[in-house]
Amino acid sequence: MRSALKRSAAATGELAGALRTALPALLGLVPLAVLLVLMPVVLPWLPSAVRPLRALANAERRRAGRLLGREIPAPYRPLSGAGPAAAGRLLRSRAVWRDAAWMAVHGLTGLQAAVLAIGLWPAIPFALSLPLWWWAAPEGSQSAIIALDSWPKALTMPFVQGALDLAALLWLVPRLVRWQARLAAALLGPTRRTSLSERVEELTETRAEALEAHGAELRRIERDLHDGTQAQLVAAALRLGLADRRFGSDPAAARALFLEARDGIEEALTQLRTVIRGIYPPILSDRGLAGALRALAAGQPIPVEMDVEDGRAPAAVEAAAYFVVAEALTNVARHSGARHGRVTVRREPARLTIRVRDDGKGGADPERGSGLAGIRRRVAALDGTTRIDSPDGEGTTLEVDLPCGS
Incomplete structure (x- = not known):
């Protein structure tokens, strides 16, 4: 019993804490209704009007995610642009309408759930105390929907009412908390279709970035080979050609050209190894x-x-x-x-x-x-x-x- 009461007390605290989103949601139903009625007039300002709704929904996502033990991701795309075009995108977004549906349901039920949970705690001792003072209550007073007009009723009905209140406190209140969290996860979380759409968009972007990175890498390799290795090999080939022509008439100059060509080839090999390391470092294999x-x-x-x-x-x-x-x-x-x-x-x-x-x-x-x-x-x-x-x-x-x- 003690553990059940602790769970109910914690659940009552959660329902009371839910008022931080339930009350703004309830108060926001009137502007929401006005917005829907005057949609053609307020259409250009719809992106600005959606921001507070998203902030409220994000607060509920964090609360519900903490209760469920898992993160509830926001299914939003960034708000970009303004005017009728941006408003049209929002009107076609399922996330906006699901947020509005959550706002209506949570606003209407969140306050009731919190009042019920908080009111059950004093209701139990109040019912159990009725046998002590029922005779002084105004005529027509009731307990458990039965008028207390005799001692037999006064000694039984208040305890029935207390038992019903206690059962609601121990059984119903914790389930109201879970119901609220699951409602938020169902309405505020991404749908399967939204998740698939976002995944396709993400893969499209990453593949485009991969192709861009691959193209940039190929251009870098081509530039390194063209400006470095190829230039060194061309220079070495020219020196070897000049050395071949001078070999008979000026062996010393031909030898110097051979040495320069050798140095150029060694430098080209060094640059080639650098390019190879840029593709796949050999040290990883070794x-x-x-x-x-x-x-x-x-x-x-x-x-x-x-x-x-x-x-x-x-x-x-x-x-x-x-x-x-x-x-x-x-x-x-x-x-x-x-x-x-x-x-x-x-x-x-x-x-x-x-x-x-x-x-x-x-x-x-x-x-x-x-x-x-x-x-x-x-x-x-x-x-x-x-x-x-x-x-x-x-x-x-x-x-x-x-x-x-x-």
Whole structure:
């Protein structure tokens, strides 16, 4: 009984807390009705009118998600533009109408549920005390829908009413809380169709970014080969041709040209190895991801602590992870002003998680530089996710999840 009362007390607190969204929802029904009636007139201002509704729905999502133990994602696309075009997109959005439906249901039922739950607590001792003073109550007073006009009724009906109130408190109130949370999840969460549509849109964007990144990588390789390796080989070929012509008349000059050609070929090989490392670092094949990352950290200008689990992943995943850490550490060394860095890599059956942390000045913005944006594109190409947390003065944390087979 004590645990049941504790659950009911906690449920009552949740229903009372729901008034923070139920009362605004109830008060918003009038403006909502006016908005629907005057839709042709207020159409240009619809995007501005939707913002407070979304803020209220987001507050309820957080509350319901906490009760259900899972996040309820918001099925919104960013509000962009203004005027009739933006309003038309909102009118075609199912999320807007589902928010309005939740507002009506929650506004009408949330206040009633809270009043019921709060009122049951004093109702029980009130009913149990009726036998002590029923005779002084006004004529026609009732308990459990029965008039108290005799001692037998006064000694039985109040206890029936108290038992009914207690049953409602212990059984109904906790279920009202769960009903509210499930209502929010059903109306405010993304539908299967919305989730599929967002997934298709996300995949379209990531594939477009992957193609863009692939094209940029091909152009970089072509530029490096054309401006570096090819130029060096052409120069070496010219020197060899000149040396061949001078070999009979001026062997010393021919030998000097041969030596210059040899140096040019060696430099071309060095540049070619650099290009190859840019495609797939050979060290990954030789030492694995853990060894490659430790070698990468050893060459940094600041101390970098490594916490990398051994084990292999698919080659494409290891290459992406290597380049992510390389670009992240380059950003740390060049822009963060950090004194220390830390790289953590965890291999799970279905994913590879990378975390790069520094103690620098923070304030990193993917929109202002190509490094972080390049990391995001590279990760998105493998259907991974990138999170950046960089508050001013508190360092930067980059977290990357890459899916991979077991």
